[in-house]
Amino acid sequence: MVEQDAQGRVKGMADVTDDVFGDLVAGLGQAIAHARGEADSGVIVHVPDSVDVAGIRKRTGKTQPAFAASIGVPVATLRQWEHRRRQPKGAARVLLALIERNPRLVEETLGRL
Secondary structure, eight states, X not given: OOOBOXXXXXXXXXXXXXXXXXXXXXXXXXXXXXXXXXOOTTOOOOOOSOOOHHHHHXXXXXOHHHHHHXXXXXXXXXXXXXXXXXXXXXXXXXXXXXXXXXXXXXXXXXXXX
């Protein structure tokens, strides 16, 4: 038989219940901060210093014009990246890193372009 305390709770479970409640409250606080656009100190994002643009595009199976259109850059820019004359920066590098992990990301997220 399970022992209960004066409030009818299973003995030893109060600490677990308090821990779960505390985790839920902390999670809700993080969600609210995220919704407000505040930085979440618990999340670490790794953006690579460089990406293999030609390799990423080839894994998508798209031509240069189709791939450039799908990520919103001119074909000339894509060619500069592929020939390593220039490297994508900022949001473009983040998007390419995401596509490297999931070559169908754009289609799955935005539909066929």
